[in-house]
Structure formats: C-alpha cells, structure tokens
Amino acid sequence: MKNTNNIFVKYNGKEDTQISYCKNKILCIDEYGFITDKFVNSSVSEHSLKNQWYEKIEQYEDNYKKYLKSIKILRLVRLGIPLTLKNTIWKIFVHKDFLYNYKTLKSQENEYAHQIHVDIQRTFRTHYLFTKKYGRGQSELFNILTAFANFMPSIGYCQGMSNIAGIILMYFPEEEAFELLVNIVQKNKLETLFDKSLSKCNKIQLLQIELFKLIIPDVLTHLDDNGVDLSIYAIGWYLTLFTRFNIKYVLRFWDLFLYLDFSIFLFIAASILKFFSNFIFKLKDEQLVEFMGKIDTFEMDIDEIIFNSVKYAKKFNYLNYKKKLN
The missing domain is CATH 1.10.472.80 (Ypt/Rab-GAP domain of gyp1p, domain 3)
Known part of the structure; x- marks a missing residue:
C-alpha cells in the first residue's frame, strides 16, 4: 500500500473552497452548475413540470409505495425531474436506512486513496464544486469514496465511481450523497459490477x-x-x-x-x-x-x-x- 497519509491531509486541510476564477474574464455557471463563458437561460417548461411534481409529492406525501406504483409518476419521470427536485425525488425512489458511522468510515485510510485521488482530479473539473483542487467539492468527493470503500470492502473502489459519486454530490450534501451511493449499489445489486473482477x-x-x-x-x-x-x-x-x-x-x-x-x-x-x-x-x-x-x-x-x-x-x-x- 502506498503512503496515503499525505493524500488524506490534502483533502482534509484548510484549502480555499472558492472557485478559482480567471482574471479579466467573466465566467458564468449554467443551470447544471458547470462553468461556461456565456449566460444560459433556464427552460420555460421547467416551471410547469415542477408544478406537476409538487402536486404529486403533496398527493402521496404519506404513501410513497403508492406513489412509486402510480402510472402518472412514470409519465412524469419520462418528462424528467426538475433540477431543484432531484434531491427530494431521488431519495424517495431509492432511500433505505442502514447503520453506519460516516465520521469513522471517511477517516479510515485504505489502499484506494491514490487511485481515488487520481480519478477525482479528472472528475467534472468544469463544475463549480470540483474546479478547485483540494477544495470543498473535491474533499467531499474524496470523503464519500473513501467511506464507501471502507463500508463495502468487497468492492473497495472501482475506476469510474468518482463520476457516479460526483453526480450525486451535485444535488446532495456530503453524507446524504454517501447514503444514496450505497443505496443505489445495494438496491440494484451492483456489488458484482464494481467488484475487483467486474464479474457482472x-x-x-x-x-x-x-x-x-x-x-x-x-x-x-x-x-x-x-x-x-x-x-x-x-x-x-x-x-x-x-x-x-x-x-x-x-x-x-x-x-x-x-x-x-x-x-x-x-x-x-x-x-x-x-x-x-x-x-x-x-x-x-x-x-x-x-x-x-x-x-x-x-x-x-x-x-x-x-x-x-x-x-x-x-x-x-x-x-x-x-x-x-x-
């Protein structure tokens, strides 16, 4: 195992978490959080779709099992879930409670630290969360992947998982993102997709x-x-x-x-x-x-x-x- 202490220190240090803007250039952020050099207007139809989702959330607030079986929900899913509702709806789709100690899991060094670090440095670097090297977004992503590797040692870390965790982190706080990643893998029985032999x-x-x-x-x-x-x-x-x-x-x-x-x-x-x-x-x-x-x-x-x-x-x-x- 490579000496990983230095990597852990960099991702858990006091680095500046702000976006590193280019001098003399105005940078904009699109509706997905990616840095661009032009303004992009949100879709007008997004507002109508959002209202339809809010109506369904209120309708099935106390009965999510019925919510998931509704044919109308599949129709809405096909149209897309508004960006501001990803967190709420995705959790309804896959969330299941499980026992864990996130603080312990993310702080335990493991053999995957170097590979996780390498992958993070090429993961969504034009998204505002991950633009800053060792910044807040990269640090949270490192924590999530480290915690996941420790929580599911049969998988550890598989190249490409940084993209998956990165997408989740765009819409969830750090610990919730970890929970969703675990839920996604377990619900879909993806242990054999990401194991060391990629057996699936x-x-x-x-x-x-x-x-x-x-x-x-x-x-x-x-x-x-x-x-x-x-x-x-x-x-x-x-x-x-x-x-x-x-x-x-x-x-x-x-x-x-x-x-x-x-x-x-x-x-x-x-x-x-x-x-x-x-x-x-x-x-x-x-x-x-x-x-x-x-x-x-x-x-x-x-x-x-x-x-x-x-x-x-x-x-x-x-x-x-x-x-x-x-």
Whole structure:
C-alpha cells in the first residue's frame, strides 16, 4: 500500500473552497452548475413540470409505495425531474436506512486513496464544486469514496465511481450523497459490477447483444461486419452508470434508472444506437470505429431516447432482464 497519509491531509486541510476564477474574464455557471463563458437561460417548461411534481409529492406525501406504483409518476419521470427536485425525488425512489458511522468510515485510510485521488482530479473539473483542487467539492468527493470503500470492502473502489459519486454530490450534501451511493449499489445489486473482477460485465454483454438482436438487429449486423467490438465502448457506459454523456442527458437517464433499476440501461443503450442508426449505416471500418468511440459526446434528442427506452422496456419486459442481471 502506498503512503496515503499525505493524500488524506490534502483533502482534509484548510484549502480555499472558492472557485478559482480567471482574471479579466467573466465566467458564468449554467443551470447544471458547470462553468461556461456565456449566460444560459433556464427552460420555460421547467416551471410547469415542477408544478406537476409538487402536486404529486403533496398527493402521496404519506404513501410513497403508492406513489412509486402510480402510472402518472412514470409519465412524469419520462418528462424528467426538475433540477431543484432531484434531491427530494431521488431519495424517495431509492432511500433505505442502514447503520453506519460516516465520521469513522471517511477517516479510515485504505489502499484506494491514490487511485481515488487520481480519478477525482479528472472528475467534472468544469463544475463549480470540483474546479478547485483540494477544495470543498473535491474533499467531499474524496470523503464519500473513501467511506464507501471502507463500508463495502468487497468492492473497495472501482475506476469510474468518482463520476457516479460526483453526480450525486451535485444535488446532495456530503453524507446524504454517501447514503444514496450505497443505496443505489445495494438496491440494484451492483456489488458484482464494481467488484475487483467486474464479474457482472460478461452477463451485461450477453444480455445487451440479446436485446440488440430484438431491437436493432440491422445496426448490430453492421457493427459486426465492420469489426466494431461493442464491449469496448458500452461496458464503459455501464461501469460509470452512463455518466460519460453530457450532463443534460445523464440526469434524464438517471431519473429513469433510479425510478426503475439498472436493467433500464440496456434499453437506453439500444435507444441511443437506434437514434444514431442512419448515421452509423453511412460509416464503415475506421470511421465507424472512431464514431463509436465518441458517440457519448454527440448531441441527441433526449426526449426521443427516453421515450423509446420506456417503450422497449415495456415491450420486451424489463423485469425479465432485471431477473437475468441479478
């Protein structure tokens, strides 16, 4: 084990927690918390959607089980959860109490400190929380991942988990973010996805191919004919719970994921390739390989992706895939 004491000191020191602004340049923060050089107005439709969510929260305030089974809730989830309600709604979807001592868990050094540090330094660095090296956001992220590694030693830390915890920390206080991370892993039985041998990955690949043959067989054939190994790209999506995409897409994916379960990502993956299918058919060999390597950076119609994901999940019985994954 590397000497980790110095790393712990840096993340738990008295570093300035303010954003480091560039001199002579005005920086703005968009609706998601990322630093940009231009002003971005929030969506007008956000207000209407927020009112619909508030109505449902009040309606089911004392009966969340009924709330979760409501067909109207799935319709709202498909439309997206307003940013200001992520904390409230996500907790309703996945929260379950468990015993732990966060102060002890985050302060115990472990063998993963160096890798956690390396990953944090490349995690959402343009988000205001994580811009400052060893600042408040990075320190809280380090604490969460350290506590998680100590709480679930069968997993420890897996590369890419910093993205997952980072997304949660954007909408939750530190300790609540830790709780949600644990709840997400346990509820979705992801221990074998993140364990040292990544043992769930093979099952994911097999089910992914099975589902692609049903939904996008022509796309799958074209990729195979051009030597594109989907596992190289797609497994990275699953290991990071699809957080490699643009934040505006990630949050919509997660609304659906937290409401349903991990298996919905299989349908989201199929919907993404379906959306890009016409473009994929125009590419061959190296061009196609290059495109697939960058597909998570391209603009797409997120409403169409989410609509199709739900449609495919209903048509092909996502609960059956949930059982197979578990």
